[in-house]
Amino acid sequence: MTQTATQAPQAPRQAPAGTSSDAAAATQADISREIETISADYAARTSGLEETMPRRDYPPYRSSILRHPTKDLHHADPETIELFAPVFGHQDVDALEADLTIQHHGEPVGERIVVTGRVLDGDGRPVAHQLVEVWQANAAGRYIHKRDQHPAPIDPNFTGVGRCLTDAQGTYRFTTIKPGPYPWRNHHNAWRPAHIHFSLFGTDFTQRMITQMYFPGDPLFALDPIYQSILDPRARDRLVATYDHDVTQHEWSTGYRWDIVLTGSQRTWMEQETDA
Amino acid sequence: MSTRSTLPPTPGQTVGPFYGYALPYDGDSELVPPGHPGAIRLHGQVLDGNGDPVPDALLEIWQADSRGEVAQRPGSLHRDGFTFTGWGRASTDGAGTYSFTTLQPGPTEAEAAPFIAMTVFARGLLNRLFTRIYLPDHPALASDRLLCSVPADRRHTLVATAAPDGLRFDVRLQGEDETVFLTYPGHDG
Numbered sequence: 001m002t003q004t005a006t007q008a009p010q011a012p013r014q015a016p017a018g019t020s021s022d023a024a025a026a027t028q029a030d031i032s033r034e035i036e037t038i039s040a041d042y043a044a045r046t047s048g049l050e051e052t053m054p055r056r057d058y059p060p061y062r063s064s065i066l067r068h069p070t071k072d073l074h075h076a077d078p079e080t081i082e083l084f085a086p087v088f089g090h091q092d093v094d095a096l097e098a099d100l101t102i103q104h105h106g107e108p109v110g111e112r113i114v115v116t117g118r119v120l121d122g123d124g125r126p127v128a129h130q131l132v133e134v135w136q137a138n139a140a141g142r143y144i145h146k147r148d149q150h151p152a153p154i155d156p157n158f159t160g161v162g163r164c165l166t167d168a169q170g171t172y173r174f175t176t177i178k179p180g181p182y183p184w185r186n187h188h189n190a191w192r193p194a195h196i197h198f199s200l201f202g203t204d205f206t207q208r209m210i211t212q213m214y215f216p217g218d219p220l221f222a223l224d225p226i227y228q229s230i231l232d233p234r235a236r237d238r239l240v241a242t243y244d245h246d247v248t249q250h251e252w253s254t255g256y257r258w259d260i261v262l263t264g265s266q267r268t269w270m271e272q273e274t275d276a
Numbered sequence: 277m278s279t280r281s282t283l284p285p286t287p288g289q290t291v292g293p294f295y296g297y298a299l300p301y302d303g304d305s306e307l308v309p310p311g312h313p314g315a316i317r318l319h320g321q322v323l324d325g326n327g328d329p330v331p332d333a334l335l336e337i338w339q340a341d342s343r344g345e346v347a348q349r350p351g352s353l354h355r356d357g358f359t360f361t362g363w364g365r366a367s368t369d370g371a372g373t374y375s376f377t378t379l380q381p382g383p384t385e386a387e388a389a390p391f392i393a394m395t396v397f398a399r400g401l402l403n404r405l406f407t408r409i410y411l412p413d414h415p416a417l418a419s420d421r422l423l424c425s426v427p428a429d430r431r432h433t434l435v436a437t438a439a440p441d442g443l444r445f446d447v448r449l450q451g452e453d454e455t456v457f458l459t460y461p462g463h464d465g
Contacts, residue, residue: 052464053287054402061290063400066325067449071430073459076408076422080384081340081393082460086363089350122283122462131353135298143294161298163353197292199299205338206460208395209404212289229402230287238286261283264462 026062026187028223034060035228042231050232060225062186082205088131088165098164100134100176101157108158110139110177112253115213115241118170121202122264126170133199134174136160141180141194150182175253181220193220193227200260207262214240215256285464288403293332295397296367300334303355305366307337307378314342316442318409319375322368322398325450329372333398335447336365337376337409344382344390380411389416389423391434396447396457405457409445410435422458430456 038060042051056068076082101108119127137143137160140152144159158177166172179194195212202208214227221227221236230236238261247255291299308315318337322330339362340346347362355361366374381390392409410417412435417423423431433455436443448455 050284052284054289056402058402061400061402064290064402065400066328067330067398067400068402069405069454069457070325070450071454071456073405073463074426074456076406076458076460078460079388079391079422081338081346081362081381081391084346084348086338086352086361087348087350088352092350092353120283122285124283133299135295137294143297145294145297147296148294159297197289197295197298205393205395206406206463208336208406209286209288210291210397211286212292226290226402229289235284235287238284239289260286263285263460263464 028187028189031060031187031190031225032223035222035225039228039231050234051230052232052235054226054229055231058225058229061229064229078204078206085130085201085203085205085207088201089129090165093131093163093165095164097162098172098174100136100160100162100174103159104157106157108138108155108177110155110158110180112175113178114173114175114247114249114253114255115196115258116171116173116247116255117241117258117260119166119172119200119202119260119262120170121207121262125265126166126168127202127207127262128166128168128170130166130170130201130203131199132164132166132172134162134176134196136176136179136196137182137194139177139180141182143182148182152180152182178215181218186225191220191223193218193224198260200262202262203265207265209262211260212239213258216240216243290399290402291334291397293399295334296332299365300367301353301365305364305374305376306355307339307362307364307376308360309357310377312377312379314379315377316380317375317439318378318392318436318443318445319373319439320444320446321372322374322396322447323372323449323451324400327451329368329370330398330400330449331368331370331372333368333372333374333396333401333447334365335368335374335397336363336395337378337392338363338395339378339381339392340384340390342379342382344384346384383416387416387419389414389420394447396449398449401449405449406460407447407455407457408434409443411443412436412438426456
């Protein structure tokens with residue numbers, strides 16, 4: 001479904017219409033300037049407090065402009081249902097779903113990797129037996145999604161979707177292929193750093209989150225408004241996995257480690273207080 | 277005892293545009309089968325700051341059963357048609373509409389109005405949002421702790437409206453009648 005086959009090239013090296021940025025008027029220089037301005041304001045803040053989450057209102061990410069709430073979030077004390085989370089079990093997730101490289105007849109193309117780590121709550125307690133979902137582009141930076149028209153090859157041996165349950169220590173482990181960077185239409189010549197999407201549950205509904213894991217040293221970090229929407233460099237770094245040679249396997253795969261910390265569990269505190 | 281966390285939390289990021297082949301699954305939005313006794317349809321639209329539909333949002337609900345009991349049972353990803361797990365997921369369509377089949381939740385706490393907890397994800401939304409869906413015309417609405425803490429002119433954004441087949445609840449990410457979104461203790465945003 002790419003347009004490359006039928007499209008007459010208008011100029012050498014011209015990107016096909018499906019991925020061109022005609023609708024995106026800004027250049028990378030424009031976006032980078034906006035990122036730098038917001039970043040400088042943050043660095044000059046007097047509070048000294050670290051913002052740990054992305055700004056929802058972050059104009060360099062153009063799609064956020066009409067999709068962020070303009071009013072302050074309203075404080076709620078969690079009530080019963082919010083102090084519990086859905087439960088998933090082995091009837092929900094097959095152990096084989098944690099290996100994204102065995103879902104088809106052949107081996108996918110690319111660098112085989114293992115990504116592993118622990119899901120913890122804010123007090124360092126493991127989130128045990130809970131669902132972790134991942135999805136990602138293939139080694140060429142192409143998603144198996146009808147809306148991804150980026151003219152990079154689809155890999156018939158790679159879908160890029162996985163699931164697992166954490167173990168009693170909160171550990172998850174996926175075998176996959178290192179995703180490639182991919183172009184998007186936020187601005188002209190916009191490229192996302194390589195990433196794996198992670199969907200996570202805690203022990204409380206209020207801990208539900210979706211995020212993206214990145215790879216160390218990606219040259220696109222500084223240019224990417226989604227990554228840069230987290231203003232504090234310490235917070236941004238928490239999305240970057242660490243290369244871990246102890247996870248790397250002899251003549252098989254390289255290894256990355258990435259731990260995930262959810263917001264604190266209110267329910268566990270209440271139970272402890274009751275016990276005390 | 278403090279509820280502050282000792283480890284800094286991992287930041288969220290947008291769900292992006294391409295979750296559609298990964299997160300939806302067969303039966304995701306059917307907490308009960310459509311013909312189930314007491315089944316209601318919970319549906320609505322997700323709208324942006326221009327009032328335009330958001331065709332790439334993902335909504336999740338989590339709720340007690342009709343007796344107010346919180347299910348702690350697996351099976352949400354492979355529904356057997358009999359087990360109420362209390363959790364479901366729905367994607368918006370090209371018109372920004374979503375639809376769940378579920379049960380009316382019962383009250384979980386004395387004097388608190390029953391509600392369905394909802395999480396909102398979307399392309400363009402850099403971190404998830406939480407809200408609550410209260411049932412229309414419930415006698416406990418007037419005294420509900422959370423509703424009473426919300427300015428009167430915004431309270432209605434948290435209450436579903438009655439529809440012939442169940443409940444309607446629209447999510448307005450921005451603008452006039454913006455939905456009240458919630459932050460919980462320990463959240464930084």
